[in-house]
Amino acid sequence: xxxxxxxxxxxxxxxxxxxxxxxxxxxxxxxxxxxxxxxxxxxxxxxxxxxxxxxxxxxxxxxxxxxxxxxxxxxxxxxxxxxxxxxxxxxxxxxxxxxxxxxxxxxxxxxxxxxxxxxxxxxxxxxxxxxxxxxxxxxxxxxxxxxxxxxxxxxxxxxxxxxxxxxxxxxxxxxxxxxxxxxxxxxxxxx
Amino acid sequence: xxxxxxxxxxxxxxxxxxxxxxxxxxxxxxxxxxxxxxxxxxxxxxxxxxxxxxxxxxxxxxxxxxxxxxxxxxxxxxxxxxxxxxxxxxxxxxxxxxxxxxxxxxxxxxxxxxxxxxxxxxxxxxxxxxxxxxxxxxxxxxxxxxxxxxxxxxxxxxxxxxxxxxxxxxxxxxxxxxxxxxxxxxxxxxxxxxxxxxxxxxxxxxxxxxxxxxxxxxxxxxxxxxxxxxxxxxxxxxxxxxxxxxxxxxxxxxxxxxxxxxxxxxxxxxxxxxxxxxxxxxxxxxxxx
Numbered sequence: 001x002x003x004x005x006x007x008x009x010x011x012x013x014x015x016x017x018x019x020x021x022x023x024x025x026x027x028x029x030x031x032x033x034x035x036x037x038x039x040x041x042x043x044x045x046x047x048x049x050x051x052x053x054x055x056x057x058x059x060x061x062x063x064x065x066x067x068x069x070x071x072x073x074x075x076x077x078x079x080x081x082x083x084x085x086x087x088x089x090x091x092x093x094x095x096x097x098x099x100x101x102x103x104x105x106x107x108x109x110x111x112x113x114x115x116x117x118x119x120x121x122x123x124x125x126x127x128x129x130x131x132x133x134x135x136x137x138x139x140x141x142x143x144x145x146x147x148x149x150x151x152x153x154x155x156x157x158x159x160x161x162x163x164x165x166x167x168x169x170x171x172x173x174x175x176x177x178x179x180x181x182x183x184x185x186x187x188x189x190x191x
Numbered sequence: 192x193x194x195x196x197x198x199x200x201x202x203x204x205x206x207x208x209x210x211x212x213x214x215x216x217x218x219x220x221x222x223x224x225x226x227x228x229x230x231x232x233x234x235x236x237x238x239x240x241x242x243x244x245x246x247x248x249x250x251x252x253x254x255x256x257x258x259x260x261x262x263x264x265x266x267x268x269x270x271x272x273x274x275x276x277x278x279x280x281x282x283x284x285x286x287x288x289x290x291x292x293x294x295x296x297x298x299x300x301x302x303x304x305x306x307x308x309x310x311x312x313x314x315x316x317x318x319x320x321x322x323x324x325x326x327x328x329x330x331x332x333x334x335x336x337x338x339x340x341x342x343x344x345x346x347x348x349x350x351x352x353x354x355x356x357x358x359x360x361x362x363x364x365x366x367x368x369x370x371x372x373x374x375x376x377x378x379x380x381x382x383x384x385x386x387x388x389x390x391x392x393x394x395x396x397x398x399x400x401x402x403x404x405x406x407x408x409x410x411x412x413x414x415x416x417x418x419x420x421x422x423x424x425x426x427x428x429x430x431x432x433x434x435x436x437x438x439x440x441x442x443x444x445x446x447x448x449x450x451x452x453x454x455x456x457x458x459x460x461x462x463x464x465x466x467x468x469x470x471x472x473x474x475x476x477x478x479x480x
Contacts, residue, residue, distance in 0.1 A: 035399050039378045042395065042427060060456050067429055071398055 022088070029085035035074050041083060042067055045094075048085055052092055066094055073098035198366040200225045200385060203344070205235065205305050208336045210364035212349040212357060215393050217424055218382065219346050222368060223309045224254050225385035226344045230307035231261055235342075236298035240272040240310045254386045265301065272314055282315075284324035288331040295341050305340025312347050315356075325356070329363035336365075344368070373410075374403035381407045387450070389419035395427040404432055408439040417448045422457050423477035433460045440472050452477055 029048050033041045042063050049059035066083060073081035077098035085094045200222045203209055213219040223239065230237040241247045247269045251258035261267035270276075275290040291308065298306040315325055332343050345364065347357060361367065370382040370391070379394040381403055390407045411418045420436055422428065428436075440449040448471040451461060458476055461467070467474050 038397055038399065039395055056456075057459070060459065063427065064429070064460065067397065067427075071429060071431070075398065 025086055025088070027084040027086050029083065031084075032080065032082045033070050033074075034080040038067065038070060038074070041070055045083070045085070049092065052087060054092070062092070062094075066096060069096040197369045199371070200344075200368050201229060203229070203342065203366065203368070205233065205307070205340060205342050206337050207342050207366055208333050208364050209342075209344050209366040209368045210361050211344060211346040211368050212352075212361075213346060214349055214380070215424055217391055217393065217421065218370065219311065219348075220250060220254075221384050221386055221391065221421075222370060223311070223344065223346065224251055224256060226307065226309050227251065227267070228256055228386055230342070231256075231266055233307075234304045235307045235340075236265075236294075236301065236303040236305070237261070237267050238294055238306065238308045239267070239269045240276060240308065240314075241269060242271060242311055242313045244269040244271050251386075256386065266303065272310075276310075277314065277319070280319055282319050282321035282324060284321075284327035284331060287328050288335070291332070291341070291343075292335070295335075295339065299340065305342070307342045307344075309344045310346065312345055313351070316348075316351055326359040326363065329360045333363040333365070371410075373407040374400050379403075383407075383410070384419060384421050387419045388414050388416060389421060389450075391421040391424075393424035396425060396432045397427070397429040398431045401432060401435065404435055408435060412439055412442060417450065418443065419450045419452060421452045423452050423454055425454050425457050428457050428460055430460065430464070433464055433466075437461070437464060437466050437469065437472075440466075440469060443471070445471070447471065448473065450475055 029044055031041060031044055045063050045066050046059055049062050050056075054062065070081055070083060073079075073096060082097040083094060084097070085092060087093075198209065200209075203226065211219070211222055213222070223241075227237045227239060239247055248258045248262055248267075258267060262269070275294075276287045278286045291306075294308070295306040312325075315322060329345065332341075332345075335341055336343065345360070347360070349357065370384065372380065372382050373390070374381040377394075379396055379400050380392070381396075381400070382391050384391040388411075390411050396404065411420070418440075436451065440451075443449060450473045451466065452475050453461060454477050458474060461474055466472060
């Protein structure tokens with residue numbers, strides 16, 4: 001998967017970069033979701049977090065963060081998504097894939113109209129995710145192999161800032177609508 | 192989305208024999224508290240038959256009732272029923288009804304307008320001889336109310352009593368009570384709360400149930416006085432629903448306060464949203480409530 005990683009949020013534990021998921025690693029959880037199965041998604045995350053030895057309050061933070069990312073995919077994306085989780089060097093790394101399809105109008109090219117896939121009226125819970133996650137990345141890029149992977153899309157640069165008041169915004173750069181939006185949230189047990 | 196309700200607990204009179212089938216302990220506590228409160232206000236002597244008599248008065252006091260004073264005055268009595276309703280380790284409908292008649296007579300002699308008894312029927316789940324007479328007791332109570340100054344609320348845990356038992360006892364009641372319900376499915380339940388006034392949520396709440404939450408909060412705002420949002424049995428709330436609760440609290444007038452009773456797993460979300468900084472809003476952990 002390629003894509004430009006945005007500037008990470010508040011400082012977390014050092015050396016996060018070396019906890020990347022090894023290529024081809026099998027996820028310990030790979031679960032599609034929609035509005036009718038969010039409760040099942042939360043239960044699965046809770047179970048894996050507890051099984052990995054995460055304290056109850058941290059597991060709760062993880063459930064909340066991943067729920068917010070999944071909710072974004074449902075409310076502002078394709079209405080469904082997919083969550084994958086890996087256990088990497090003592091950490092849990094999770095990926096929420098938004099199944100948005102490419103814009104059929106193909107608003108492409110520099111200088112073309114920019115359309116935010118996630119209108120930033122209320123931060124979409126990303127601010128809250130940043131409060132509880134050790135690391136958050138928003139990435140766009142080619143499709144991930146899977147039962148319903150959308151076709152590859154354009155690469156987009158994503159700026160991220162956290163203005164006064166704690167409201168977070170995600171804004172696309174030039175180049176049109178994101179066809180695939182992926183959020184990775186990592187949480188490290190015991191920290 | 193419709194709001195469903197059976198008989199409202201606050202509509203029960205001095206001669207009613209009502210049945211409550213509850214799913215959560217909070218539902219039992221709230222409706223029993225409302226039943227007791229209204230009985231005390233009406234000048235009745237109130238008796239609570241409960242499995243945890245030592246905690247009952249404290250729980251009522253936490254909900255804002257002057258329970259200790261009522262006990263001291265002799266208007267409120269709490270018992271587990273072992274030395275009255277039950278005949279030792281056996282059950283007899285005749286013995287139990289005789290005890291209730293004695294309690295009614297005592298109430299009248301003391302100058303009260305009558306007796307209001309709230310029975311948590313959990314004692315009937317214990318193995319004991321004679322328990323097959325339970326429907327007969329309900330039949331006797333039904334015959335005794337009506338002009339005698341006796342009213343009763345019989346509470347059955349619908350998750351622990353089998354459907355056959357419930358079907359055999361419920362027909363003897365004049366009313367079936369439940370809190371008005373805004374949302375009920377296996378994941379989430381949102382109900383009216385009476386003592387203290389507000390709403391009660393149990394299960395898990397996310398944006399999918401936002402419409403139901405909005406209706407519940409709207410009705411809570413329209414009540415008079417302070418509002419309690421009881422989330423003691425709510426294990427999950429997402430950001431958008433927590434924001435709805437906070438926004439509802441903000442919309443109340445300056446003379447009204449809001450209390451959020453939170454399960455520990457939910458309190459953190461409100462803390463992240465800095466709910467405690469709002470004036471007239473209190474965050475209370477369920478263990479302390």
